[in-house]
Amino acid sequence: MGTATKALYFLLHPNQLRSIIQWKVWHEPVHRRDPSKETETEKSCFHFLNLTSRSFSAVIQELNPELLMPVCLFYLVLRGLDTIEDDMTLDNKVKEPLLRNFHETMEQDGWTFNGNGPNEKDRELLVHFDDIIVELKNVKKPYYEIIKKITKEMGNGMADYALNTELEANGVQTIEEYELYCHYVAGLVGEGLTRLFVESNLANPQLLVRMDLTESMGQFLQKVNIIRDIHEDWVDKRRWWPKEIWSKYVDNWDDMFDPKHREKALQCSSEMVLNALKHAEECLFYMAGIRDQSVFNFVAIPQSMAIASLELVFRNPAIFERNVKITKGDACQLMTESTQNLRVVCEVFKRYARRIHKKNDPRDPNFLAISAACGKIEQFIESIFPTQDPKQIKAAKEAEVQPTMDSLEAFYLICSAVSVLLLLGGAMVCIAWYFGAQVDQVFKNMDIKTTASAIPSIVHEEL
Amino acid sequence: MASEKKPALGSAMVIGGCGFLGHHVVRLLLRDYTCSSISVIDLRCTRNRRPESDGVKYFEADITDASKLETIFKEAKPDVVIHVASPAAQSNDSISHALFKKVNVDGTAAVIKACQATGVKALVYTSSASVMSDNRSDLINADERWPVVRGKDQSEYYSETKAAAEELVLQANRAPEAPKLLTCAIRPSGIMGEGDTMVLYHMINIYRQGRTGVQVGDNNNLFDFTYVENVAHGHLLAARALLLTHASSTVPLDHERVDGEAFLITNDQPVYFWDFARAVWAAAGSPLGTDHVKVLPRSLGMGLGFLSEIFFAIIRKPPTFNRQRIIYSCMTRYYDIGKAKKRLGYRPLVSLDEGVRRSVKWTLEQEEKNKVAAAAK
Helix, strand or coil: CCCCHHHHHHHHHHHHHHHHHHHHHHHHCCCCCHHHHCCCCHHHHHHHHHHHCCHHHHHHHHCCHHHHHHHHHHHHHHHHHHHHHHHHCCCCCHHHHHHHHHHCCCCCCCCCCCCCCCCCCCHHHHHHHHHHHHHHCCCCCHHHHHHHHHHHHHHHHHHHHHHCHHHHHCCCCCHHHHHHHHHHHHHHHHHHHHHHHHHHCCCCCCCHHHHHHHHHHHHHHHHHHHHHHHHHHCCCCCCEEEEEEEECCCCCHHHCCHHHCCCCCCCCCCCHHHHHCCCCCHHHHHHHHHHHHHHHHHHHHHHHHHHCCCCCCCHHHHCCCCCCCCCCHHHHHHHHHCCCCCCHHHHHHHHHHHHHHHHHHCCCCCHHHHHHHHHHHHHHHHCCCCCCCCCHHHHHHHCCCCHHHHHHHHHHHHHHHHEEEEEHHHHHHHHHHHHHHHHHHHHCCCCHHHHHHCCCCCCCCCC | CCCCCCCCCEEEEEEEECHHHHHHHHHHHHHCEEEEEEEEECCCCCCCCHHHHHEEEEEECCCCHHHHHHHHHHHHHCCCEEEEECCCCCCCCCCHHHHHHHHHHHHHHHHHHHHHHHCCCEEEEEEEHHHCCCCCCCEEECCCCCCCCCHHHCCCHHHHEEEHHHHHHCCCCCCCCCCCCEEEEEEECECCCCCCCCCHHHHHHHHCCCCCEEECCCCEEEEEEEHHHHHHHHHHHHHHHHHHHHHHCCCHHHCCCCCCCEEEEEECCCHHHHHHHHHHHHHCCCCCCCCCCCCCHHHHHHHHHHHHHHHHHHHCCCCCCCHHHHHHCCCCEEEEEEHHHHHHHHCCCHHHHHHHHHHHHHHHHHHHHHHHHHHHH
């Protein structure tokens, strides 16, 4: 966008500008790095963090000092693995041992790698990986072990996928495969992070017992990315949408992008959204287990962005034509809201669940299931922050029994006002009726009359 | 369930077993349980009757006839009684009030007496989630701790009688008259399914008459509808739990107790009120989305409802359209069924989605049959 178009855009969308300013001006990080006290290799690590990550670098750098370096290094190690896996110029014979042994390679002083293709965007990270290795040696032992364990599992998972030529050629088949893929690329990272949070005493140890909550965190983020990036991946000849889902709507994957099949493609995307939505409650539950504000911000921001992106892609035909993403203003508002507390994040989830519900189309075969999924999110939020308290309801009922003089007076006042209205209104209707107005037809022809006439029987529990 | 051994329920009796919910209870008894015998009491036993080969014994009786009831109990010798009989809560005049009182309260009292007199082990009563509603206020994720609304606070007499009967049933648990009789109550919300001639019938009519284009309120109000098979399933889980308690020598801990307790049963899938209606219309063949829908604010609906009430009061006819209907369509009313999940191990067997599809299909087939029958005449 040019400056002029930008100015015009913000003129027409002042709220977007407001959100951006609010975030930029008022956001106060819980913790701030202190570069004056950092070593050269530490500085180098943050340099590569900024270079390789847009969305995570800021939140990582605001983390509690206890976890600042471990999480930063964890991210860089995984990014290193990713850079090897992504590089299509690397021969599988080179790639496989690199991936499988990365957890040991990262312990060799001075190890660097410059075998990446020239267009690999993060190749610089591996070229200077010796700096990261120096810092990894300084990480506390328990944290280091967690990083190493996950690196090993992730490297092996990636190697399996890289060697899976069938997957390469045909894409993901079943929902099970799809979720397994999401586990390798996001669930495992989540597992490592949860272990780091609990080890540092910044999260409730119960999260280790309920690892399924961590898994949901990763699945939710990854699934939203996969839905959103459908067009980009299609152009790159990659497909992560499972055939088990899309084959219900189109015969060939390419049909998804053919405007002729647009409605079918949208219905297919609805099922993908529905499949992702099922993780939302567990994500909120997970966040309830975080004890440190900086860690909360770190986990909540991506989740809020994910639910907002999910709303954006839901029944949005644009996803089949280009890359869609939430506006900068919305992103800033979400970041502001995600750096407060669980209650505010729940409000964000509820807001977007209702927006999804509003976009829902009865002709979509997933209509009622999506309505129920949105309802479930609202219900879950009610279970942690209840609106109603049965004790208060009981107390209020008992208090009602004895109306005071004041309320009695008010009651009579209202009664007299209502009866005057009734008399006047009634008289008018009678006069009109006398002069031949077919007043009863008014109600007979009213659409809502009969629509609403079904309601009592729905509400009653007749047997 | 077919491969596993089906749980035993001894001699089971379903009161109201030819009705909408009752015949599904009988169906599930045959499908999911082993019973030494199954008997049904209903006012008339012609509709929803199982084929002879299923071996269900049918007894025609009015449940308010206590002595007849006891004779049948002595013959059928039930271990477990599932009492689902209740008149449809359709009208709200003095004649139906008398009927509600007679069947729901007096009939239930007679059933309890017969159970106590003939050594029945377990009684499961079908109450209603509406006993917790005052038909004005929202119920947001309400559970069994919420108070039962009685007396002048309860504007629907039907719900008042269901609550009174529920109270009788729960008081009969381990009561001095028969200390071995265990009882509990099931409170379902918004039952729909095959055999339902009310909820879906009305909704499909609205679609037929092309009146799907108005929505009252913002449609952010969640509501619990429950597929009938899930409700029947909840009843039988409760019956099974009561029998197990009956067989054990110790009284269960408070947080595990089923006897003397009420349980909310839903599909555990609250949906937005008008979404449910639209799902029914879509299943019935509606090709419309939501573009044609006009939203009528709740306040305007209330105003129109009020005018309608005044008008009908003047012409001395019962209003066909009133404020209560607007309130219902804008009310949030959904429940937390954690108690039934924990203590009964209840999980809905059929999703709401699938339940709607099946029920609408049945309703449409029924219409076809009626048309054919009418043409044959």
